[in-house]
Amino acid sequence: MSLESLQQFHWSAMTPEFIILGVAALLTLLDLFMPKNMDRKILGWIGIAAIFASIVSVLGMVGGPVTSILEDSFRLDSFALAFKLLMLAGAGLVMFLAVSYEPKDGLEEYRGEFYYLFLTALLGAMIMASSGDLITLFVGLELLSVSSYILAGIRKYHLESNESAMKYIINGEISTAIILFGMSYVYGLTGSTNLIEIANTLSGIADSQHAYLLTLAFLMVFVGLSFKLAAAPFHMWAPDVYQGAPTPVTAFLSVVSKTAGFVIVLRIILSIFGSAASLSDPQVPILAEMQDYLAFIAGATMIIGNVVALKQTNIKRMFAYSSIAHAGYLLVAVTTLGSNLFYSIWFYLLAYLLMNLGAFAIIQVVTEKSGSTKIADFAGLYRRSPVLAVLMGILLVSLAGFPGTAGFIGKLNIFIGAFYGTPHYVLASVMIATTVVSYFYYFGVMTQMFFRPASDDSKLNIPFGIIVVLIVAVAGSLLFGIMPNIALDFMQNNLDILADFFS
Amino acid sequence: MNLTSVLSILVFSPLLGIVVLAFMPKTAEKAIKAVGFLATLPALLLALAAYLHFQFGKDLADFSVSAKWIQFHGINVSEPYYSVYYELGLSGFQLLLVVLTAIVATLSAIAAAKFVKKEWKGYFMLFLLLEIGMLGVFTAENLILFFIFFEITLIPTFFLIGKWGYFEKEKAAYSFLIYNGLGSAILLIVIMILFAKTGSTNIDYLTQLMAKPDAPLSSDLKMGLFIGLLLAFGVKLPIFPLHSWMLKVHVQAPPSVVMIHSGILLKIGAYGLIRFGMGIFPEQFETLSVLIAVLGVVNLLYGAFLAFIQTDFKMVLAYSSISHMGIVLIGLAAMNEAGVQGAIFQVISHGLISALLFFLVGILYERTDTSLIGNLGGMAKGMPIAAGFLLAAGMASLGLPGMSGFVSEFMSFLGLFKEMPVIAAVGTLGIIMTAAYLLRAVLGITYGKAHREFTGVLDLKGVEFVPVLVLMLLIVVIGVFPSVLSAPLQTTLETIMLGIGG
Amino acid sequence: MTFSGEFLAFMGLALVAIIGGVLLLNLTKVVHMVVSLIFTFVAIAGIYVLLSAEFVAAVQILIYSGAITIIMLFGIMLTKHSDEEEPKTGKWRKILVFLGIVGFAAAVYLGIYDFNIEQVPTTLHENNTMQIGKALYSKYIIPFELTSVLLLVALVGSIILAKNEKKEADDK
């Protein structure tokens, strides 16, 4: 294969990635050559600009044909586009948080790295979104992970930050090993790393031993990936890491890398194990056979997340558990495999992105001010800054899934999927019951904000970046709560995922 | 003329007040109260207009509005399935409830101006939001819309209780939240199953669909769904043993909120049971009617007996609410015109009576800082007019003829005696107990030796007369000319009876 | 199976690798552990050769036996010298993990103990490096480039995390 042959590919399909990559490199250099005392925030703004540019280019590709480069080692389909949009939007908002992040100690001289590591992490995520090849997926995953490890520990003189980084990387590497172990069997049974080839090969095989090994591989890959989703059983790192990492990083982990996790889960699970014949009955794909296991995992995730959150006194830990719980809700959609699977997951991730980032924006403001991350720091927020309190209220209500907010519509989608066709009453009931449990801790924060007297009545000053995030988040949560079809129709009309996912 | 926009305006008119309030300074007490009160008026006027519209023999269907709203993609079924419409409408039954809501809301606003001592701005904004929710619940024409409004009532109520209530307000607020949360959760499951199975949540559509023999739901599933509904609305009503939250709320919440809560929010349960339970699942209702009758009698007696030994007047009223909701169940279980109409009457009349009673309790508490029967007594000396109204309200509540309470009680029992005389006979024991506990409480407060020296003006004065007189008037009018209610109900009843096939 | 040289080689290498691993678990001095692991890594490289993956074997020697073990030793030096690993971690967890591993291993072993796909002759050993190079620079160009980014990130990250400006401040 010669240079010409390399040139014949539509590299333009990678424009968004190139933009991010280029700017990341640019930032590195700028950071290197800028005078030390100069404010690095400008780099952050450049990064934001880059993300916007990349969003624009992604939107430009919406509705286009499926482009594949180098036998799907890069693959641009509606699925990729849809989720890249989410990741870019999420990363963009996180960048706004990052720009206005002013921790007490530890981050003075690393602003530059702080910004472009976000970009590289985003790059990894985007690659994960649009690749049809195990190797590329793996590398993308690792790029995301390694960047996140460093980001988590970037407040190097802040013990909690270091510790969270340590815990993150150890668990992360173990999960990587497990995933790879599983993948290696997949490769071994198919002799290929290309998802579609794999699928084709597997649909041919009906050897019981292979089916058995594949199922084991499935379990390994899924459990390994559940690390990225922060889902049971690989969820326990989340609270510690969320608590220790700098708030923007926590936000990034809870939104972008969760999204990436679901992207890769869908890619691998659906395309490989959706077609491989299962042990019990060659007609039934492994995925269907594994549904009970998935249901179990999803249920456990929801219960653990919501129930343990009740006991939390630290706001970031509480949101860690809440994000575990939301992963559980999303897993319900994955488990039930309703025909509206992509709609429900995509929309829910969108809603979750908005409400969670908004919440983290407020958390960042409040915790920076108070210097600690106790829920009690929210006491009397309504006195100190009514607007902030009300906005937080709206976001919490959305997280709790009350009507009029995007969170509610997201849940509706999942429920329709769960009840349509073969209904999953138990799983749905667990979901709804745990949702009710979640009222307790979400409204616990409300109680602090509205009912309790303020510990210190000093007013909070809200940086520009936070304002932007809040406006987008709250407006989005309400808009998609009242007019969900703005999003749903966009997907319906432009991104026919089902059609070009398996081709 | 085109009236389709009327309902939307009616439901969302309080929004105007919210917006105005949002831009008002926290401290402008008078102005805030004024706005809060005025913002309830448009809804009231429109509701009354609608009632007249009906009384002049026009068709209520003129009001119904329907517009495409949400389309859930991904389920490969063609239009109009799996889409939710924005549909509001009025039947006679709904009309009455809307009027009731509007009236009580306005009066509660007056009461709030009287009783709320702090942060009027927040209070009235939440209060108006709550009113939107209630009006929406009664006008919504499909289940999801209903559910949305239903939940919208939850959050303001939580805050109204938790912030403006009495000593144990937060506990009350939480138990309110958790119980109603569970109830609405069950409701949501039921709704989503119906939606996923039938592709629509339009109530009338579902009603017709279920009536068909080839309904897409197995009878077991139907039964399951109906029991779900029973639980969901049983929490709201409340049905024993799902009632403990409501006691806390009645005792801890501020009077103006309790007026709304016991006057209207509890009625959502009854409304749901009648409209969805009976409307969509008539056969299941039929099957369980005996159970429901028993539940009703249990509620009736349980509430009555417990009210008989309460020391706090608020608790007496709380338990009496449970007891009176029992009558609603009794009426429904009869499943004949008399019973159902009686149940509906009870819904309306209890709304008025309890609102009146709780307003008076508020007055009493404000004047004397207690609602313990033991600490009161002989109030008829210090506040004769209030005491008189309290007595009258009590009489209305124990079903004195000539007041609304009697008509509903009478019809409910009339209905049940036809179907299950024995159970009904047991139930009549409740009539005696009601008299016993209400007289015990009311006389304990108003009659006997006065425990205190009365200084200054204790009795009703000024604006306080408005709610008292209006409510009393309505109670008597309904009691004397029940046809003001029964007329609008006939069509609703016919449809329900059609569903029951009785 | 026949007692071919290949077989003997495999046995030896596998034995070394496993012994190295076991020693890792049982030795007390950290340095010894790392050293014992070097044997394992080298043995694995040998296994690669048996599997006609010369290039991978070379990389294995370089990176693992070379780079990684060395930086690990550096790590030990930089942190706490001559650290004794006294087993103090929770008994119950060890047991749990052990049981888990046993179960896991058993289950997987069930899948692989008679794993055989009819073998087709391969040409992997014939200028193995060139094949790899071709593949890397054509088909796997994208992950290859990404890896470079990844390494860059790791580099920068390691630097900023490891290097210590406050030292002077601390000394004063």
Added chain:
Amino acid sequence: MMENAWLIPLFPLLSFLILLLFGKRLKEASAYVGILLTLASLVYSILVLFERFREPTYVTKFDWLTIGDMHLTAGFEVNQLNALMLFIVSLVSFLVHTYSKGYMQGDERFPVFYAYLGLFTFAMLGLVISPNLLQTYIFWELVGVGSFLLIGFYFYKPEAKAAAKKAFIMTRIGDVGLFIGMILLFWETKSFEYSDIFAAVEAHAVSGTMITLTAILIFIGAVGKSGQFPLHTWLPDAMEGPTPVSALIHAATMVAAGVYLVAALFPLFAASNTALMTIAVIGAFTAIFAASIGLVQTDIKRVLAYSTVSQLGYMMLALGSAGYVAGVFHLMTHAFFKALLFLAAGSVIHAVHTQNIEEMGGLWKKLKLTGPLFLIGTLAISGVPGLSGFFSKDEILVAAWEGGHPILFFLALAAAFMTAFYMFRLFFMVFTGEARGEQKHVHESPANMTYPMILLGVLAIVAGYVNTPWFGTFLGDWLLDGNEALAHHGHAEGSPLIMIAATVISLAGIFLAYLMYFKRSLKRNWLSGTGDTLHTILTNKYYVDEFYQLTVVALTKGISYFLRFIDVFLVGGLVKGVVGIIQGLGAAGSKLQSGQVQTYGAVAFVGLAVLVVIFALTGGYLR
């Protein structure tokens, strides 16, 4: 005339409303409002009565409430009974209104009193012209409220409060019986109209058992209102109310409502001998039972109260023994002389400010007018020949005899004897002998109190002559005219023996009282002797109240506390339990979160291992 009879109740209602709104301003003047308006309804009802003599029954009704295809109506009916009752009620009410002007003089809640009187009169008048059961029930309850309010008029007196509550609840117990009976009857006959019900009964459209059941249920209502055993205890306590109220409500009108109800529904009862028997037995028993208690009471009003109970028993006995006319007749005469007695008693109390007859005595000279009037009343009730009571009581005895219950007949005689005895005991102790309690400036009551008494006195004498064996049974004929349903329950020509027996009995009673309380030639405890257990039992009214306290009330309380236990521990505990479990799970979960990174990894891997093993065991080869 009759087509506007609905106006008659409205006058008092009007007075009620006026006084409610403007009472505070009118003060004493509000008396005139009440008096004038009741006078209006009195005049009107007299006119209606006379018109009814000439013209047939007038009925009219309109739809009140529509239930599906059922139309419940409201309206009014003027038949003989109703017309008569209208007259009696409005008359007594008017007189009491007048009387109260003097009696309630100076009470700060004077207007309220008149307002309540108006309310009651309205309800009572409404009750007696109701053409159907439902309407009857409605006014029936309203009457109860009126009585409740008036009993509790002195709200600050704990006894008054207790009495009012008791009256309401005990009557309500009866009312529930009526309620059930009414509804059952409705589903039997598909109507509340008396006419339809009677028609259905005539046509045997209703099964005999159902008739008996409903009849007895409805009779329970009557028992409650008319203070028949076992629901009689509230009536004596009701004497806590102002005396005019006792005269109006608890002597003349409301307590008679029970009798009226039975009379109005007589065709229904007549269709079931069991029902009739029950009524007769209850009536007779109540008559003797109450009379025996009356023998020993020392509170002037309570004596009268028990005599009322016993007289009502008489009326029930009459109706029960198919003596329709006798019942109604006695209802009328009793209304007059008992009202008279109460008003006189009121005037006595007004004079001496005590109700205890032990502290009275020798008032004959001081109360020149009240004394004789009281004597008239006493003679009348004792059945001394020539006065109204004599004729009506004779009718009843005849009916009891003819009705074929000899035991009941003799019970009635015994009751008559006791009545004569305790009434004269009362008379002698109050008016003869010398003053026992201190009696300062005792004076006769003002005119507006005496005139009503005089009028009633006259009626107490002459009212009997509308229906006598000697001068024609005008009332009876009129009542029965056109009511073939009742025709064969007309009054019977009793043998003169009964009349003589009655006379002798009552004279005997009077003579005994004369010996014991006037001549004192006979020890007061000659009968009970020294160990006067009988006396204690009687003074304690057979311990009925105590019995109720120990059984019914205690039971209710018990159930309540038991239910509270359930409410707190079971219902509440359930919730607490669930919440506790969830909280516990949370605690456990966060305990596991020990900060040990390897634990996290371990959990994850063990989770994987478990899944894998489960699969291997279930889905794998090992099957």
Added chain:
Amino acid sequence: MSSVPASAFLALALILFCIGLYGALTKRNTVIVLISIELMLNAVNINLVTFSKYGLNPSITGQIFALFAISVAAAEAAVGLAILISLYRARKTVNIDEMDTMKN
């Protein structure tokens, strides 16, 4: 053709994987934990390389995959060590069970 069956290699890989895992989850010294994880990755590589020769339609891909895995592992090892050092600076320990300032 080969006298050594594929399953033998796979078994070896499995054993090493388990040893690594056990070390990673039980050793106290963080360095050892990191290095144990490297061992796990090595085991994976053995699998990959084995399959690239004995797997279904064998190809070079397995070796490529292994190479990527190795390089990634190297990167992670470096980062891990860096984090360890910065953590050591603050905590003055390399014992992993003493890193529990955040819990519950």
